[in-house]
Amino acid sequence: xxxxxxxxxxxxxxxxxxxxxxxxxxxxxxxxxxxxxxxxxxxxxxxxxxxxxxxxxxxxxxxxxxxxxxxxxxxxxxxxxxxxxxxxxxxxxxxxxxxxxxxxxxxxxxxxxxxxxxxxxxxxxxxxxxxxxxxxxxxxxxxxxxxxxxxxxxxxxxxxxxxxxxxxxxxxxxxxxxxxxxxxxxxxxxxxxxxxxxxxxxxxxxxxxxxxxxxxxxxxxxxxxxxxxxxxxxxxxxxxxxxxxxxxxxxxxxxxxxxxxxxxxxxxxxxxxxxxxxxxxxxxxxxxxxxxxxxxxxxxxxxxxxxxxxxxxxxxxxxxxxxxxxxxxxxxxxxxxxxxxxxxxxxxxxxxxxxxxxxxxxxxxxxxxxxxxxxxxxxxxxxxxxxxxxxxxxxxxxxxx
Amino acid sequence: xxxxxxxxxxxxxxxxxxxxxxxxxxxxxxxxxxxxxxxxxxxxxxxxxxxxxxxxxxxxxxxxxxxxxxxxxxxxxxxxxxxxxxxxxxxxxxxxxxxxxxxxxxxxxxxxxxxxxxxxxxxxxxxxxxxxxxxxxxxxxxxxxxxxxxxxxxxxxxxxxxxxxxxxxxxxxxxxxxxxxxxxxxxxxxxxxxxxxxxxxxxxxxxxxxxxxxxxxxxxxxxxxxxxxxx
Numbered sequence: 001x002x003x004x005x006x007x008x009x010x011x012x013x014x015x016x017x018x019x020x021x022x023x024x025x026x027x028x029x030x031x032x033x034x035x036x037x038x039x040x041x042x043x044x045x046x047x048x049x050x051x052x053x054x055x056x057x058x059x060x061x062x063x064x065x066x067x068x069x070x071x072x073x074x075x076x077x078x079x080x081x082x083x084x085x086x087x088x089x090x091x092x093x094x095x096x097x098x099x100x101x102x103x104x105x106x107x108x109x110x111x112x113x114x115x116x117x118x119x120x121x122x123x124x125x126x127x128x129x130x131x132x133x134x135x136x137x138x139x140x141x142x143x144x145x146x147x148x149x150x151x152x153x154x155x156x157x158x159x160x161x162x163x164x165x166x167x168x169x170x171x172x173x174x175x176x177x178x179x180x181x182x183x184x185x186x187x188x189x190x191x192x193x194x195x196x197x198x199x200x201x202x203x204x205x206x207x208x209x210x211x212x213x214x215x216x217x218x219x220x221x222x223x224x225x226x227x228x229x230x231x232x233x234x235x236x237x238x239x240x241x242x243x244x245x246x247x248x249x250x251x252x253x254x255x256x257x258x259x260x261x262x263x264x265x266x267x268x269x270x271x272x273x274x275x276x277x278x279x280x281x282x283x284x285x286x287x288x289x290x291x292x293x294x295x296x297x298x299x300x301x302x303x304x305x306x307x308x309x310x311x312x313x314x315x316x317x318x319x320x321x322x323x324x325x326x327x328x329x330x331x332x333x334x335x336x337x338x339x340x341x342x343x344x345x346x347x348x349x350x351x352x353x354x355x356x357x358x359x360x361x362x363x364x365x366x367x368x369x370x371x372x373x374x375x376x377x378x379x380x381x382x383x384x385x386x387x388x389x390x391x392x393x394x395x396x397x398x399x400x401x
Numbered sequence: 402x403x404x405x406x407x408x409x410x411x412x413x414x415x416x417x418x419x420x421x422x423x424x425x426x427x428x429x430x431x432x433x434x435x436x437x438x439x440x441x442x443x444x445x446x447x448x449x450x451x452x453x454x455x456x457x458x459x460x461x462x463x464x465x466x467x468x469x470x471x472x473x474x475x476x477x478x479x480x481x482x483x484x485x486x487x488x489x490x491x492x493x494x495x496x497x498x499x500x501x502x503x504x505x506x507x508x509x510x511x512x513x514x515x516x517x518x519x520x521x522x523x524x525x526x527x528x529x530x531x532x533x534x535x536x537x538x539x540x541x542x543x544x545x546x547x548x549x550x551x552x553x554x555x556x557x558x559x560x561x562x563x564x565x566x567x568x569x570x571x572x573x574x575x576x577x578x579x580x581x582x583x584x585x586x587x588x589x590x591x592x593x594x595x596x597x598x599x600x601x602x603x604x605x606x607x608x609x610x611x612x613x614x615x616x617x618x619x620x621x622x623x624x625x626x627x628x629x630x631x632x
Contacts, residue, residue, distance in 0.1 A: 105459075191611075
């Protein structure tokens, strides 16, 4: 049994995983062309990217914006959601899902997540619907689509909107169809770390002509109430276009490596890959999520954070993931109450608590752009930690990691 | 020069999320305008919005806006749920008397946003608004090189869109002497995060969206500002 790196042993891995973003000559040529054209805004490059994204996703409209966050805000405004309205969201997500609701002065209502996928639980969402509910924002956590069929049925039955926060899910598919085409609208992020990066950026997709028209009018200042200048430059659009050229190859690679890693993790007793619903035909894998069996860890005197500490020392960049949004001090602040006119219910939700504090962990997407031997390192490191569980618990337990 | 700078940005892999050019360009612009703080955003409209959020305008608050002037200024209160309080006449400039009337007749007024193009008696208006406890935001648009400076208002908003003195495709800036206003605006533009040590609020206290500038835009602004400061 080899000695853990955290206690001075040799780490499983010393090489870093692939970095992100990746750059090619095409990116450089695109940027140079825009620069030399002198036309740096409201131009053909952005329009062409929108046409191309619309075509590849099979959705009638694609609108490029300055971020995923503002895209969500614009969808909410475009659906006339605002002060006094309630919007249901999962608490296991980036803060933008919440801040977009608050930006339009609507009230966020948290619904628990599914313990096996970490996406919003449709039954939990249904239990939170009131006569003030206008929409559900379903997040594709890590790039894996949520239960779209059940959520669509629920939204239709209750007469509310379904919005997909697909910030991490560009290229994901549900029942063979791009996630961009589900719900009343979907949103993607093109922030620097995302699978389709442009530094900052976002994309709205919708099949609703009227919604598209309202959103475009807010962008160009012709809307009667809102003028939101979230217009991108042609530099943004150029990078999006050239990065899009390689997206499909990268999706295939991430899926292949994730399947390999799934198989390796399934052989370990204390950790498992996330459940993938059978309708998920492509998981975009912006993150590779896994979950620990907290009871099994506890039997060995371990916590998730002890394991992560030891695995990190082995050279594996496994991180603990999201804190519940309702646990942020700011959600209970006077400012939020002034925004919405109400206190937000911040009661803890069981599955989210387990995911955030005891079970969830993830790897960043570019790890999956490596090879099978690099995936082996991840599983080997976890296996090594498990083999040394006794020593780890004894020594780290005293330090209260 | 700028094309080389853009290539540097490209190969650095840092294209956004507040990279080195965003910080350097903000520092230079603050210096150019003789102000303590500058925040760069993806558009001038975004800079105005985060400033309104930093001031703390919410549903039910009043925000004075001019009857004439940039549409983005006139509609800006709606973004925070506040109520526009229209001031001045359709074709005319806003004067001190108009402002006094708007403040006197609207006790909910918390802030005024005026367009440099459609306002007169700037100094007097600022003095009056200060005494009335109303925050004054001045929309300077693309006039980066003129005399439109921070001493006229609590915050000044500049644009880098087409037609502006410095063109970066699109982008905006908030210039202010107020540290607390800057910190709150920074959090409002960067998902609630604060900037560095000495911030006047904790990261947990703020909610914010994303109004960040990219490094593409910031690099173009930076190169122009370097040229200007050399001149």
